[in-house]
Amino acid sequence: MNFLRLLRQSPLSARIGMAMVLINIIAAIFAPIICPYGETEVVADVWLTPNADNLLGTDHLGRDLFTRLVYGARNTITIAFITTMLSFIVGTIMGFFAATLGGWTDLSISRVVDILMAFPTLIFALMVLSVVGTGTAALIVVIALLDSTRVFRLSRAVAMDIAVMEFVEAARLRGERIWWLMRHEILPNAMPPLVAEFGLRFCFVFLFIASLSFLGLGIQPPTADWGGMVRENAGAITFGIMTPLFPAGAIAFLTVGVNLIVDWFLHIASGLKD
Amino acid sequence: MKGIFAIMIKRLALSLVTIFVISVLIFVGVEALPGDLAETILGQEATPETVAAFRKELKLDLPPHVRYFAWLGDLLKGDLGNSLANGRPIADLIGWRFGNTIFLAAAAAVVAVPVALILGMLAALYRNTLFDKTISMVTLSTISFPEFFVAYILIALLSVQIGLFPSISNINGQMAFSEKIYAIILPCLTLTLVVVAHMMRQTRAAIINILASPFIEMARLKGIKRFRVIVLHAFPNALSPVINVIALNLAYLVVGVVIVEVVFVYPGLGQLLVDSVAKRDIPVVQASGLIFAATYVSLNLLADILSIISNPRLRNPR
Numbered sequence: 040m041n042f043l044r045l046l047r048q049s050p051l052s053a054r055i056g057m058a059m060v061l062i063n064i065i066a067a068i069f070a071p072i073i074c075p076y077g078e079t080e081v082v083a084d085v086w087l088t089p090n091a092d093n094l095l096g097t098d099h100l101g102r103d104l105f106t107r108l109v110y111g112a113r114n115t116i117t118i119a120f121i122t123t124m125l126s127f128i129v130g131t132i133m134g135f136f137a138a139t140l141g142g143w144t145d146l147s148i149s150r151v152v153d154i155l156m157a158f159p160t161l162i163f164a165l166m167v168l169s170v171v172g173t174g175t176a177a178l179i180v181v182i183a184l185l186d187s188t189r190v191f192r193l194s195r196a197v198a199m200d201i202a203v204m205e206f207v208e209a210a211r212l213r214g215e216r217i218w219w220l221m222r223h224e225i226l227p228n229a230m231p232p233l234v235a236e237f238g239l240r241f242c243f244v245f246l247f248i249a250s251l252s253f254l255g256l257g258i259q260p261p262t263a264d265w266g267g268m269v270r271e272n273a274g275a276i277t278f279g280i281m282t283p284l285f286p287a288g289a290i291a292f293l294t295v296g297v298n299l300i301v302d303w304f305l306h307i308a309s310g311l312k313d
Numbered sequence: 314m315k316g317i318f319a320i321m322i323k324r325l326a327l328s329l330v331t332i333f334v335i336s337v338l339i340f341v342g343v344e345a346l347p348g349d350l351a352e353t354i355l356g357q358e359a360t361p362e363t364v365a366a367f368r369k370e371l372k373l374d375l376p377p378h379v380r381y382f383a384w385l386g387d388l389l390k391g392d393l394g395n396s397l398a399n400g401r402p403i404a405d406l407i408g409w410r411f412g413n414t415i416f417l418a419a420a421a422a423v424v425a426v427p428v429a430l431i432l433g434m435l436a437a438l439y440r441n442t443l444f445d446k447t448i449s450m451v452t453l454s455t456i457s458f459p460e461f462f463v464a465y466i467l468i469a470l471l472s473v474q475i476g477l478f479p480s481i482s483n484i485n486g487q488m489a490f491s492e493k494i495y496a497i498i499l500p501c502l503t504l505t506l507v508v509v510a511h512m513m514r515q516t517r518a519a520i521i522n523i524l525a526s527p528f529i530e531m532a533r534l535k536g537i538k539r540f541r542v543i544v545l546h547a548f549p550n551a552l553s554p555v556i557n558v559i560a561l562n563l564a565y566l567v568v569g570v571v572i573v574e575v576v577f578v579y580p581g582l583g584q585l586l587v588d589s590v591a592k593r594d595i596p597v598v599q600a601s602g603l604i605f606a607a608t609y610v611s612l613n614l615l616a617d618i619l620s621i622i623s624n625p626r627l628r629n630p631r
Contacts, residue, residue, distance in 0.1 A: 154330075
């Protein structure tokens with residue numbers, strides 16, 4: 040009920056953002072129903088411009104671009120979502136641990152995170168992927184671990200403020216264990232900033248995976264993936280064919296949508312009236 | 314003065330430790346490779362002789378800590394070893410490419426920094442007006458765009474449709490400065506658009522933060538003119554966060570060039586790094602990664618030091 044009331048008060052920009060994200064989610068879930076062709080099915084000549092049979096034309100192998108885009112939504116969004124979830128699970132658990140235990144635990148985890156954060160993420164990912172090789176599982180784990188450093192920073196800061204409250208102290212004196220404290224006392228109170236951060240991190244991870252795929256080191260063909268599709272079709276642009284702009288635009292479309300929602304969340308969380 | 318000197322030494326030491334840890338991580342990363350590096354790279358058809366020669370080339374026959382310090386020592390002497398892909402010395406491959414990368418990043422910074430600062434200050438001063446809202450919408454969208462999207466739109470518009478600029482930015486040592494600038498206009502513009510959005514938003518936030526502090530309100534209540542308040546009261550305190558924003562974005566630029574270099578086939582260090590990762594040419598990946606990391610860490614250090622020096626509260630401790 041509370042949620043519905045919040046939705047009704049949402050500003051126009053956030054509503055547009057929600058619509059943009061919803062379109063992507065629907066495309067991702069109902070991909071096989073929406074698409075006229077199969078994900079890797081070759082249906083026509085190479086790099087056709089949009090026509091009656093192929094809504095957005097065809098790609099560099101003669102596959103239907105619209106079909107690839109819709110399946111791309113499914114693959115890219117799922118992988119980015121799993122990565123962000125993993126990053127949040129690792130990051131918040133570590134952050135809450137550091138904040139509730141404090142002292143030596145806090146110091147050692149924070150130092151490691153400081154050093155990891157001093158390293159440019161893209162370069163780190165490239166170097167790790169050169170060693171472990173390109174594969175979806177490796178991609179998810181590497182990016183989630185790198186990204187969890189940012190989640191750690193935020194969740195530690197938020198949990199620090201909560202951990203000194205009286206109700207946490209009371210629970211401690213009651214003899215509750217650390218896991219119980221983290222789950223029942225800290226987590227519910229840390230939710231609002233963490234939710235806004237989830238949106239931001241999702242955007243970052245999503246763009247990051249798209250960039251890696253664009254460099255040919257992310258999700259591997261023939262799986263339809265937006266970053267990879269830009270890379271495969273990049274050559275078309277010099278002939279004046281707009282094919283690579285469709286998947287690149289799809290990436291931009293989703294991240295703009297998520298950012299519009301996050302902006303509204305941040306506004307609520309900051310407690311500003313105007 | 315003694316206070317900030319101590320802080321600066323501490324930051325410097327921390328950066329050195331960071332670079333050291335990064336170099337160890339880079340080294341250990343290769344160690345942790347499942348199976349034997351030589352066999353992984355050479356494939357299963359490799360004869361025992363080639364594997365042995367390869368192991369010797371990479372000094373894989375020595376224990377890890379000996380190899381690490383040998384590698385580090387060579388590195389400090391400027392000897393980066395040889396590429397696995399073509400056997401050429403890595404220093405030759407990297408030197409001029411790194412120069413090109415810095416050239417591109419510097420060109421983008423020269424345009425982006427003033428534009429971003431002016432837009433950010435204006436947006437902060439005219440907060441919540443139509444101007445501020447438009448700018449914040451536009452920059453929010455630009456931040457959401459992947460770099461290659463911006464790049465391909467620029468290529469489609471300015472290179473293919475109008476034919477104004479080349480879509481491939483090939484530069485070499487023989488070109489005159491003006492020719493080089495002409496060749497890198499599109500990648501430079503792409504980087505500028507992306508970095509201005511970030512920098513402008515951070516500048517706006519930093520200035521708004523200052524304008525909301527009690528000492529500014531106090532100055533206003535004393536009846537000091539608005540212009541005077543901004544120049545004498547707000548500006549000195551805004552300097553520190555703004556310098557920080559600039560240096561952080563320069564660090565972002567140096568790393569952000571990787572994707573732009575690939576789009577425009579620009580002969581920079583990023584392009585080399587990406588190619589080497591695809592070819593699994595690990596010595597080149599190690600060397601170029603370390604150079605990127607060192608540049609990034611140094612710029613962050615510079616950001617820290619400059620913002621400490623320019624912070625009135627740290628400069629004049631009670």
